[in-house]
Amino acid sequence: MKLLIGNKCYSSWSLRAWLLMRAAGIAFTEELVPLDTPDFKETVFAAAPGSGGTVPVLVDGGIAVWETLAIVEYLHERFPESGIWPRDPAARAHARAAANEMHAGFTALRGACPMNLGKRFGPRDRGPGVARDVERLAALWGQARERFGAGGPFLYGAFCAADAMFAPVVTRLDTYGIAVDPLSRDYMQAVLAHPAFREWLTAALAEPAIVAQDEVDEPALVDLRKS
Structure with a gap:
């Protein structure tokens, strides 16, 4: 493959x-x-x-x-045994719906805060659309964790496709210093600490290329690619 x-x-x-x-x-x-x-x-x-x-x-x-x-x-x-989706039918249905919502939604957050793993920005008001997206994320993540997350730190316990779908949003919330509730922060930390994500991040910070269209027009607190 x-x-x-x-x-x-x-x-x-x-x-x-x-x-x-x-x-x-x-x-x-x-x-x-x-x-x-x-x-x-x-x-x-x-x-x-x-x-x-x-x-x-x-x-x-x-x-x-x-x-x-x-x-x-x-x-x-x-690879039906690889844990792409949760085994439990109710958890799997919820995970698929959440992943599809991620695919089609949260456009205000995605538009205002492009994924950029090389920089960190200070907290600021990013508009009502972003605030609504963050509120919806907290509700969705909280529901998944409460109903299906007993088996581990991820949305449905073990890491699955829904967590992979939300991973870039996790990085956006972290990169742009967006305030979240404690449950969401704990979930974000689990994603950011996942060995596979750490491997991706290490490679990302070593890349020399700068893509201008994905660089926001505001000063960064830290440029991790230069530290």
């Missing part, structure tokens, strides 16, 4: 697929396709004809899968 990904410092969707596969112990190689370069889409189209020309793309022999949730479901079918 091969996974095409974008720059690790910025590519939130790449992080989701990569993190899930690494956490589940699924063997794969990775191919970095630099974002914001002239041959980006050409490279992606060559691996996945008919796709939207975005990353991640999973290539498994003659099969190419694009779109992160499609990759998640392909991996679930391919």
Whole structure:
């Protein structure tokens, strides 16, 4: 299996697929396709004809899968014992609904706070839309933890696809100093401490490339890539 990904410092969707596969112990190689370069889409189209020309793309022999949730479901079918989704039917249904909500929603937070693992920013008012997204995240995470999280520190106990889907949002809340409730903070710390995420982060901070469109126009408290 091969996974095409974008720059690790910025590519939130790449992080989701990569993190899930690494956490589940699924063997794969990775191919970095630099974002914001002239041959980006050409490279992606060559691996996945008919796709939207975005990353991640999973290539498994003659099969190419694009779109992160499609990759998640392909991996679930391919490796049914790997814990991609919770075993309990109620937890699995809730996890799938939460992951789909993440895929389609939280647009204010995602727009105002692009994923940038290389910097940390000071707290500030980022608008009512971001505040509503954070409130919804707290409610959704709290419900998952209360109903299904007894077996571990993640949303449904053990790390699963829903946690991978929310991982970039976790980094945004942390990077931009956004205040959250204690339960959400504990969950965030579990994700940020996961060995697979730490591996991704180490590689992200070592990347030399700067993608201008994912750099917000405000001074950073810390540039981790220079520390």
